Amino acid sequence: MPHRHESGENIINLDNAKIVQKNFTVLNNVNLHIQKGKFCYLIGKTGAGKSSLLKVLYGHLPLQGGKGEVAGFDLAKLRQSDIPNLRRKLGIVFQDFQLLTDRNIEKNLLFVLQATGWSDKIRMEDRINEVLASVGMKTKKHKMPHQLSGGEQQRVAIARALLNHPELILADEPTGNLDPETSNDIMTLLKNVATENNCAVVMATHDYHMIQNFPGEAIRCENGQVSVLDTAELFE
Numbered sequence: 478m479p480h481r482h483e484s485g486e487n488i489i490n491l492d493n494a495k496i497v498q499k500n501f502t503v504l505n506n507v508n509l510h511i512q513k514g515k516f517c518y519l520i521g522k523t524g525a526g527k528s529s530l531l532k533v534l535y536g537h538l539p540l541q542g543g544k545g546e547v548a549g550f551d552l553a554k555l556r557q558s559d560i561p562n563l564r565r566k567l568g569i570v571f572q573d574f575q576l577l578t579d580r581n582i583e584k585n586l587l588f589v590l591q592a593t594g595w596s597d598k599i600r601m602e603d604r605i606n607e608v609l610a611s612v613g614m615k616t617k618k619h620k621m622p623h624q625l626s627g628g629e630q631q632r633v634a635i636a637r638a639l640l641n642h643p644e645l646i647l648a649d650e651p652t653g654n655l656d657p658e659t660s661n662d663i664m665t666l667l668k669n670v671a672t673e674n675n676c677a678v679v680m681a682t683h684d685y686h687m688i689q690n691f692p693g694e695a696i697r698c699e700n701g702q703v704s705v706l707d708t709a710e711l712f713e
């Protein structure tokens with residue numbers, strides 16, 4: 478892993494970073510330093526650049542200027558062949574769960590383990606049971622995704638994100654398809670598993686009720702710039 482080096486206490490370091498979609502600069506001069514183990518929101522209006530920022534952090538969009546480091550990987554020097562190694566350090570959770578619909582929960586998780594280099598059958602089975610237990614879904618492992626509610630599918634998606642002991646979970650509107658009560662359950666779960674696993678979380682959301690229920694720090698995308706604020710400032 479040639480471009481990996483330890484970076485002290487931060488899981489994310491962006492300095493003067495430029496984030497571009499096609500030829501359009503979405504965010505410029507981004508300076509962002511997120512400590513290991515920290516939970517923070519990513520907020521901003523539709524089109525402000527939240528998803529684009531997340532995509533740069535998980536190596537889906539190339540960094541177009543400045544410096545960037547995620548989990549010790551230098552984003553400016555990231556090669557295609559480094560991306561699987563970066564992704565192994567991350568857990569990614571999406572709004573639409575993105576479970577494979579043609580196989581049961583256990584096989585969904587097995588697929589990820591096999592794709593990330595695991596081979597020992599017993600160890601894989603143990604890890605699957607462990608992560609499913611940590612999200613309260615161990616008894617549902619033989620169910621197909623369509624047999625689960627949205628909240629349950631998102632629990633499984635969080636379990637899947639935890640498989641490789643990530644140092645960082647990137648979540649793009651993970652409660653966007655859920656009712657308010659289920660959203661609160663998922664949020665509580667995400668916060669708890671992050672704390673238990675000493676894992677940082679960056680979670681994009683539009684849901685101000687949830688931010689009010691679970692205050693904290695937020696990264697705001699606005700007018701092509703990024704700033705960090707306390708969520709209490711949003712309700713003054």
Ligand SMILES: Nc1ncnc2c1ncn2[C@@H]1O[C@H](COP(=O)(O)OP(=O)(O)OP(=O)(O)O)[C@@H](O)[C@H]1O
Pocket residue numbers: 498499501503521522523524525526527528529530698
């Ligand atoms: N694949 C793409 N090709 C070209 N432009 C894109 C692409 N994806 C996003 N954009 C543009 O980049 C800008 C930022 O979009 P992005 O999806 O990052 O915003 P967002 O804050 O996540 O919005 P939302 O809250 O609606 O998800 C928008 O102007 C959008 O039109």
